[in-house]
Amino acid sequence: MMIEEKSLNFIEEIIEKDLKSGKYTSILTRFPPEPNGYLHIGHAKSICLNFGLGIKYGGQTNLRFDDTNPTKEETEYVDSIKEDIQWLGFTWARELYASDYFDQLYLFAEKLIEKGFAYVDDSTAEEIATLKGTPTTPGKDCFYRSRSVADNLQLFREMKAGKYQDGEKVLRAKIDMTANNMHMRDPIIYRIKHAHHHRTGDNWCIYPMYDFAHGQSDSIEKITHSICTLEFIPHRELYDWLIEKLEIFPSTQYEFARLNMTYTVMSKRKLLQLVEEGYVTSWDDPRMPTISGMRRRGYTAESIRNFCDRIGIAKRENMIDISLLEFCVREDLNKKAPRVMAVLDPLKLIIINYPEGQTEDLLSENGPEESFGTRLVPFSKELWIEAEDFMEVPAKKYFRLAPGANVRLKSAYIVQCDSFVKDGNGKVTAIHCTYFPDSKSGNDTSGIVVKGTIHWVSAVHALKASIRLYNRLLQVENPSAEEGDFKSYINPQSLQVIDTAYVEPSLLHAPIHSGYQFIRKGYFCLDKDSTATELIFNRTVTLKDAWAKETKKN
RNA sequence: UGGGUUAUAGUGUAAUGGUAACACUACAGAUUUUGAUUCUGUCAUUCUAGGUUCGAAUCCUAGUAACCCAACCA
Numbered sequence: 315m316m317i318e319e320k321s322l323n324f325i326e327e328i329i330e331k332d333l334k335s336g337k338y339t340s341i342l343t344r345f346p347p348e349p350n351g352y353l354h355i356g357h358a359k360s361i362c363l364n365f366g367l368g369i370k371y372g373g374q375t376n377l378r379f380d381d382t383n384p385t386k387e388e389t390e391y392v393d394s395i396k397e398d399i400q401w402l403g404f405t406w407a408r409e410l411y412a413s414d415y416f417d418q419l420y421l422f423a424e425k426l427i428e429k430g431f432a433y434v435d436d437s438t439a440e441e442i443a444t445l446k447g448t449p450t451t452p453g454k455d456c457f458y459r460s461r462s463v464a465d466n467l468q469l470f471r472e473m474k475a476g477k478y479q480d481g482e483k484v485l486r487a488k489i490d491m492t493a494n495n496m497h498m499r500d501p502i503i504y505r506i507k508h509a510h511h512h513r514t515g516d517n518w519c520i521y522p523m524y525d526f527a528h529g530q531s532d533s534i535e536k537i538t539h540s541i542c543t544l545e546f547i548p549h550r551e552l553y554d555w556l557i558e559k560l561e562i563f564p565s566t567q568y569e570f571a572r573l574n575m576t577y578t579v580m581s582k583r584k585l586l587q588l589v590e591e592g593y594v595t596s597w598d599d600p601r602m603p604t605i606s607g608m609r610r611r612g613y614t615a616e617s618i619r620n621f622c623d624r625i626g627i628a629k630r631e632n633m634i635d636i637s638l639l640e641f642c643v644r645e646d647l648n649k650k651a652p653r654v655m656a657v658l659d660p661l662k663l664i665i666i667n668y669p670e671g672q673t674e675d676l677l678s679e680n681g682p683e684e685s686f687g688t689r690l691v692p693f694s695k696e697l698w699i700e701a702e703d704f705m706e707v708p709a710k711k712y713f714r715l716a717p718g719a720n721v722r723l724k725s726a727y728i729v730q731c732d733s734f735v736k737d738g739n740g741k742v743t744a745i746h747c748t749y750f751p752d753s754k755s756g757n758d759t760s761g762i763v764v765k766g767t768i769h770w771v772s773a774v775h776a777l778k779a780s781i782r783l784y785n786r787l788l789q790v791e792n793p794s795a796e797e798g799d800f801k802s803y804i805n806p807q808s809l810q811v812i813d814t815a816y817v818e819p820s821l822l823h824a825p826i827h828s829g830y831q832f833i834r835k836g837y838f839c840l841d842k843d844s845t846a847t848e849l850i851f852n853r854t855v856t857l858k859d860a861w862a863k864e865t866k867k868n
Numbered sequence: 869u870g871g872g873u874u875a876u877a878g879u880g881u882a883a884u885g886g887u888a889a890c891a892c893u894a895c896a897g898a899u900u901u902u903g904a905u906u907c908u909g910u911c912a913u914u915c916u917a918g919g920u921u922c923g924a925a926u927c928c929u930a931g932u933a934a935c936c937c938a939a940c941c942a
Binding site: 548582627859 | 869870871872873874875878879880881882883884891892893900901902903904905906934935936937938939940941942
């Protein structure tokens with residue numbers, strides 16, 4: 315068997331170097347979400363990276379919730395995050411919370427104060443911002459910067475004890491107000507928040523900032539490679555400074571470029587807006603780029619993992635074409651999804667020479683490979699076919715049904731169109747055909763050659779179903795590069811609901827989320843909104859459609 | 869008028885001084901009882917200008933462009 319030589323990404327190169335040099339004997343990574351929203355495809359990239367590295371190098375990966383801001387975080391999000399990671403197929407070594415470290419982090423802060431590297435500042439937020447300067451002008455030391463260690467310690471303890479109101483005081487690291495790196499200009503490391511925390515309740519009224527929680531948590535867990543996205547590069551200097559001053563385990567931070575995808579918004583803030591303002595129904599709306607939305611839409615975990623693998627890991631800004639994701643979904647579903655027949659836009663086809671009341675169960679393969687197996691599909695005199703499969707005046711190169719034309723009914727017989735019926739508005743309401751009894755699928759002795767094969771369902775046997783067709787949520791390729799509010803680029807046609815579709819009876823007991831190919835129409839799955847009396851299918855993704863392209867050209 | 873990061877096909881990712889490769893997209897064509905799948909083919913003087921070298925995407929110099937940094941968010 316050929317072993318595929320795959321080149322390493324820059325993080326893998328670092329890890330292999332660290333392992334080879336003996337810097338580490340095994341690696342430990344972590345996935346550190348803040349539980350303030352649902353995970354999206356961008357998180358999937360990070361999950362696949364972190365967990366994938368753990369697996370590849372025989373190490374482990376922790377799941378750590380970065381829950382240091384009680385006003386934004388909720389248990390609902392914690393639960394959804396765990397569900398999504400598991401669904402993607404990954405297992406964490408330990409489930410941890412930054413809030414578990416609040417006692418330890420507090421002690422770290424006291425240590426910093428004792429070493430003269432932190433002070434309590436009574437300034438207002440505005441005063442702090444003013445003295446901070448700008449990227450091009452240095453900041454200035456504030457009056458409180460020179461407080462004694464003893465004073466700082468007492469003040470900080472009083473902050474913890476609840477003596478002060480929100481915003482009255484903060485604890486700052488004492489570094490350098492003139493540093494080029496804004497994050498080194500005495501960053502705030504603790505703030506007062508009299509707020510209820512989803513895990514620690516009302517135990518605390520001071521909470522550490524990201525910079526005083528993340529790296530320290532990494533260090534406590536002995537994370538070897540702490541991988542985050544590019545916008546944290548300026549934080550790395552502070553990350554290292556704190557580890558050095560605290561004299562704790564030296565985790566190292568590495569940064570890669572986050573995922574951007576065409577026709578998609580990825581920020582949690584924007585996704586939250588879509589949910590709260592009713593542009594979509596929920597976080598798991600199939601139009602959302604969330605993992606739960608994609609799952610509900612019918613995307614498979616494997617296709618998402620493959621996608622993350624193909625997009626690669628690098629440090630440059632990127633904009634991945636969403637068609638790559640769709641390719642990965644089709645690629646996986648093509649291998650797995652049983653083929654069935656469903657008619658989305660029904661048109662009655664009556665076979666004049668087929669006996670009234672007769673039914674045949676026709677053998678039909680469930681997929682292109684033998685391993686898919688077969689099933690029986692009922693056939694009768696009256697069928698539903700797709701309205702677009704008939705043209706009164708056929709277009710050029712159209713090889714479906716038209717007056718006088720022949721077509722194969724998939725897994726059944728060849729029929730010829732004799733006539734059609736129109737209503738008062740000129741709309742075709744039924745077509746009349748004759749069938750060739752000796753053209754039965756698998757046993758065709760008719761000698762008739764047809765160019766087209768179309769799908770169908772038997773009218774008396776069909777199940778009525780409702781189908782949700784999803785199109786892209788945003789109409790522009792890069793919504794954040796456009797002028798104004800991204801919501802003005804929302805596609806009003808992002809969801810199209812078909813109430814009267816007909817599907818073959820084998821779909822009666824379809825499991826939720828399980829992918830089917832509706833032949834010639836795309837991949838679909840049963841939605842969780844379905845009931846015993848109403849089948850609701852989501853369109854996962856269309857099939858590639860060469861004919862649609864052909865029609866567009868003309 | 870500061871600091872940091874990045875520049876390879878339409879989009880991504882490789883090539884680690886030695887023939888610019890792979891995937892997606894797009895466009896042709898073959899096969900097909902899904903206009904699907906599958907298969908075949910087409911698409912680059914590596915941001916620019918100099919330099920080093922027998923040889924440069926890779927090293928050096930000088931530019932240019934994009935992105936990030938001034939939340940008591942993460």
